[in-house]
Amino acid sequence: QQKMQQEMMALYRETGTNPLASCMPILIQSPFFFGLFRVLNGLDEMASGSKQPIGPLSRDLAAQAESSTIFGAKLSDIFL
Structure with a gap:
């Protein structure tokens, strides 16, 4: 499992990918969803x-x- 994590980190470095980049869309959308919930509620x-x-x-x-x-x-x- 540690070997797999090391390979994943090497792949991230090689491709220039940030593993936390997938969290950005939900962080950007969440204020709009909370506002919509408050209005509908x-x-x-x-x-x-x-x-x-x-x-x-x-x-x-x-x-x-x-x-x-x-x-x-x-x-x-x-x-x-």
Whole structure:
């Protein structure tokens, strides 16, 4: 196993590859996913008026998104 790790490190040096480079896309995307989660998680509160709307997402639009369905099932029931 140690021999395999040494060969992998040699391969990384030979090709100029960084083994941590594959983590960069998820690190860049994670703030957007957290923001999207917060918006989608608060749709019911925005629709009821207990929470302020965010940007162009009005109270009516939040209510429409909250009551939307796909294949007859409410989206808010599927994800929560």
